[in-house]
Ligand SMILES: Cc1cc2nc3c(=O)[nH]c(=O)nc-3n(C[C@H](O)[C@H](O)[C@H](O)COP(=O)(O)O)c2cc1C
């Protein structure tokens with residue numbers, strides 16, 4: 211069954227014991243970030259709840275954090291599925307998108323503000339890396355634009371700095387689809403109509419942060435994920451459509467050929483991301499539901515909500531390509547959260563012939579050439595989600611002079627601070643190229659037997675473990 215909106219989904223989270231309501235008054239300018247951080251540091255992933263700050267000083271709007279990526283279990287709930295089914299659910303949805311339907315009106319139109327009434331500061335938007343970020347940031351904006359030639363919609367999540375009551379700075383990196391739209395319009399010196407969705411049915415956010423093929427409408431994939439077309443309404447001031455049941459919609463345009471300083475911003479590798487020359491969004495209209503709920507993602511230092519949701523989405527994309535398109539014998543794909551779900555990729559395979567591990571690496575890099583700066587391919591007896599097992603494979607199935615390849619001049623993750631020093635701006639060309647290390651950690655020849663007691667002995671001892679007095 212599809213969740214109709216964020217509210218219905220929050221009820222489901224609560225029922226599953228995965229929503230922690232915090233009724234104590236909190237300050238949005240330092241405390242929400244710190245409480246969310248301590249929750250991610252203190253509570254083991256399996257038990258971690260989403261957070262609802264019900265009492266934000268100076269506002270009567272609650273803030274929710276971690277509702278899509280507090281943990282893998284929460285992510286599965288957002289998709290209304292089990293952890294083991296996440297991959298196939300994504301693969302199915304991308305293969306069979308379900309177009310949204312346009313309806314006349316919806317709750318997101320309950321309040322409509324235009325002209326001088328527009329004020330983005332009326333919402334409790336937190337400051338994340340206090341003392342370093344220049345101000346509050348929207349971290350869970352679902353940014354809707356259209357290809358000016360085909361009219362095909364795109365939805366992506368790009369950080370937004372609150373600058374003035376009607377002005378945002380939006381950083382969209384060079385591979386993103388939203389950027390393509392802005393640049394197509396810039397070439398004609400035209401502004402780009404844009405609508406930002408804040409708080410919606412969870413499939414909207416999950417598709418917004420996951421990379422799809424260009425031209426695939428994220429709202430259609432969301433429809434397929436939820437098993438029911440999304441209902442969209444027309445924007446008030448531009449030719450875009452947004453989810454009718456969204457909490458808050460910010461309408462406006464990216465000014466043509468206009469860049470302004472934005473950032474620095476605490477980013478997902480766990481470091482400050484440099485200041486950037488970013489797009490400028492002029493806000494023309496804000497619509498919202500009665501008693502809106504403000505949704506944010508926790509990013510910055512991993513593990514975070516960002517590393518959880520980006521990791522799962524990207525692993526799925528790579529897994530689908532390797533297994534469904536190329537029929538490679540891949541068992542599991544994992545972007546380690548310590549690598550910000552970007553830098554460090556591990557893949558396990560049941561190797562059919564020599565050299566296949568290399569094929570797997572190249573194929574994985576072809577899905578997204580910025581991912582997997584370190585890519586390790588292991589045999590299927592290794593659980594790549596267990597760092598101990600992964601490091602054991604690296605330790606004794608690799609000869610560096612034979613099994614490691616370094617590839618130069620690959621597209622870079624510009625937020626990787628090893629790429630350039632802090633003073634170099636995000637869009638500087640020196641940040642464009644990186645390199646990769648591919649490590650074939652599969653067994654390349656016959657191996658000695660593993661030095662462990664026989665399986666049946668271990669099983670027996672496990673069964674009667676208590677009898678040993680533990
Ligand atoms: C919490 C979070 C914040 C993100 N912030 C940005 C950002 O500021 N700029 C950016 O280009 N991508 C950002 N991303 C990544 C994009 O959302 C992601 O690559 C998405 O696929 C972009 O959509 P698109 O491929 O349709 O452009 C962020 C992802 C997450 C999960």
Ligand SMILES: [Mn+2]
Pocket residue numbers: 364365366387421422423424425426428
């Ligand atoms: Mn896209």
